[in-house]
Amino acid sequence: MxxxxxxxxxxxxxxxxxxxxxxxxxxxxxxxxxxxxxxxxxxxxxxxxxxxxxxxxxxxxxxxxxxxxxxxxxxxxxxxxxxxxxxxxxxxxxxxxxxxxxxxxxxxxxxxxxxxxxxxxxxxxxxxxxxxxxxxxxxxxxYLDGAVVACGFGTAYEALCRVDVSGRDRVLITGLGPVGAAIGLLAKKMGSPLVVGTDPSPQRRALALALGAVDHAVAGSDEELDALLGDGAEVAVDASGNGRGQLTALRHTRRWGRAALVGEGGQLSVDVSEVLIHRQLTVHGSWVTSTGRMSELLVNLARWDLxxxxxxxxxxxxxxxxxxxxxxxxxxxxxxxxxxx
Structure with missing residues (x-):
């Protein structure tokens, strides 16, 4: 062969x-x-x-x-x-x-x-x-659906389950590659009323918008995100694997909000007291998923026609x-x- x-x-x-x-x-x-x-x-x-x-x-x-x-x-x-x-x-x-x-x-x-x-x-x-x-x-x-689930969609679903996303939550995604776009598509099916994405690549921002994975796609400046999210999103997920993207996700998570880091790589330097402790954030490190969660995802994808x-x-x-x-x-x-x- x-x-x-x-x-x-x-x-x-x-x-x-x-x-x-x-x-x-x-x-x-x-x-x-x-x-x-x-x-x-x-x-x-x-x-x-x-x-x-x-x-x-x-x-x-x-x-x-x-x-x-x-x-x-x-x-x-x-x-x-x-x-x-x-x-x-x-x-x-x-x-x-x-x-x-x-x-x-x-x-x-x-x-x-x-x-x-x-x-x-x-x-x-x-x-x-x-x-x-x-x-x-x-x-x-x-089969192509299944291949995309095998890692990327499974990783996205696990992260959203960890932060328990629902219709109460606006979602911020930093990094709009395939995993970031998957997070947006799934967040909408799980009830989020507003999904905002950031990425330095105009092509990836345009693709995420065209797919309906996000409602707004911006380069990721503080000014842009403040205008869209005010005091921050209830849920943020970093899929960039980049220290700057990771910090953006944390800084624009609302007080008492939840964040998940799924993008591999990157070095993150953060003022723990100012960004995490004083703002009462819950932060999850989420690595791929489980066979049980993936099985659940496959059933939901069929049900959602996604x-x-x-x-x-x-x-x-x-x-x-x-x-x-x-x-x-x-x-x-x-x-x-x-x-x-």
């Missing part, structure tokens, strides 16, 4: 590798969609600097896959051949407290391996997955994976996907 690897230096290598065979508890997928995440670009594609949970081990790239089951190994009970599935992109040890809670992203066991980072991911014609990592797609959702694939501005076949990464790295459009017929 064909597979794409990320050797660093802003390169993609296509190779022919053997087709995998499912073992006990494993499932073989025909990959149908595999989208590109900002963390793939930041920690693997450009400079290959990943370490810790982001340590890339030279495996097939891609941690946002969805596909159709074509074979199952012994001991597989829940998933069947023909099922359309999305892959929760971290395979945990299954035994630690985090795994038992469904948060394999935070697995503390030695067996933790993320698809596309430490084990083969979705940039290939076939993908070998553990049954426990698979969630069946509702009929109304496409299709995550609206975030995808460009798709390419696997043979053009290098071009797909170039477009994603330019960061001027929406999400980029690799798709199969």
């Amino acid at each position: 064909r597979a794409a690897f990320l050797p660093g230096g802003s390169r993609v290598e296509l190779r022919e590798v053997p087709d995998p065979t499912p073992g006990h508890g494993q499932v073989l997928l025909a990959t149908k969609a595999s989208t590109i995440c900002g963390s793939d670009l930041r920690a693997i594609y450009r400079e290959h600097l990943g370490e810790g949970p982001e340590a890339y081990q030279g495996v097939v790239g891609g941690h946002e896959p969805a596909g159709q089951v074509i074979a199952v190994g012994s001991g597989v009970e829940r998933i069947r051949v023909g099922d359309r599935v999305v892959v929760y992109h971290i395979s945990g040890c299954g035994q630690c407290d985090e795994c038992r809670r469904g948060y394999q992203i935070s697995c503390t066991g030695a067996g933790r391996a993320a698809y596309g980072w430490q084990r083969d991911g979705g940039h290939a014609d076939h993908l070998l997955a553990e049954e426990r990592d698979l969630l069946v797609l509702p009929e109304s959702l496409t 299709h995550p694939q609206v975030l995808v501005s460009d798709t390419f076949p696997l043979a053009e994976a290098a071009r797909a990464y170039e477009v994603a790295d330019a960061a001027t459009g929406g999400k980029v996907g690799i798709t199969w017929p």
Whole structure:
């Protein structure tokens, strides 16, 4: 089968590798969609600097896959051949407290391996997955919907659940890349009457507005946000992964408000007393999501008739994976996907 690897230096290598065979508890997928995440670009594609949970081990790239089951190994009970599935992109040890809670992203066991980072991911014609990592797609959702849920939409939904967003809350989003846009789309479905987004990129501001992810999109100056939000939003979520964006989110959260930080990276320097303590803020660090929460999200997306694939501005076949990464790295459009017929 064909597979794409990320050797660093802003390169993609296509190779022919053997087709995998499912073992006990494993499932073989025909990959149908595999989208590109900002963390793939930041920690693997450009400079290959990943370490810790982001340590890339030279495996097939891609941690946002969805596909159709074509074979199952012994001991597989829940998933069947023909099922359309999305892959929760971290395979945990299954035994630690985090795994038992469904948060394999935070697995503390030695067996933790993320698809596309430490084990083969979705940039290939076939993908070998553990049954426990698979969630069946509702009929109304496409494979591309599922791929976008696998990381980005799941991360957005988890953050909004952490801050308990509702119809009482105006929402501020700093960073209008794919995750930021997902936060806006979901916040509206969860009842928010006003969503304001900030991003230095005029293209991303325009795209977020066109998608209906935000009601207002501004560059992010204090004056602009004060005019739109007055004393601040009840809820703020940073998806920029940038210290300036993170501080903007906190400074423009209303007193007694709630904020979540989901954008990876950045260094944040903040006057804790002035910004956090004296204003009685609740701040959550939110890292991806759980299998339980992702399952809940899939049900809600079908109920809301919300299709995550609206975030995808460009798709390419696997043979053009290098071009797909170039477009994603330019960061001027929406999400980029690799798709199969």
